[in-house]
Amino acid sequence: MKIPGGKKAAVLYIGYHDPLDEAYFPKVMALRLEPGLTIIRVSHDGTCPKLKDGPCRCDAEVDTELYQP
Numbered sequence: 384m385k386i387p388g389g390k391k392a393a394v395l396y397i398g399y400h401d402p403l404d405e406a407y408f409p410k411v412m413a414l415r416l417e418p419g420l421t422i423i424r425v426s427h428d429g430t431c432p433k434l435k436d437g438p439c440r441c442d443a444e445v446d447t448e449l450y451q452p
């Protein structure tokens with residue numbers, strides 16, 4: 384569709400990344416969860432870009448804990 388008088392523009396979004404583009408995401412998806420409410424704790428390295436609003440690229444540790452009220 385053409386917009387009258389419109390000019391093509393390229394936009395670059397800096398600081399945004401796909402939420403599924405994280406190094407720890409396959410680890411979370413591979414978890415076998417028990418029935419109930421489970422707390423998933425992701426611990427990143429100190430040099431992980433995730434700590435500065437970037438995508439995770441470290442070998443993060445993923446721990447689970449069954450919630451007991």
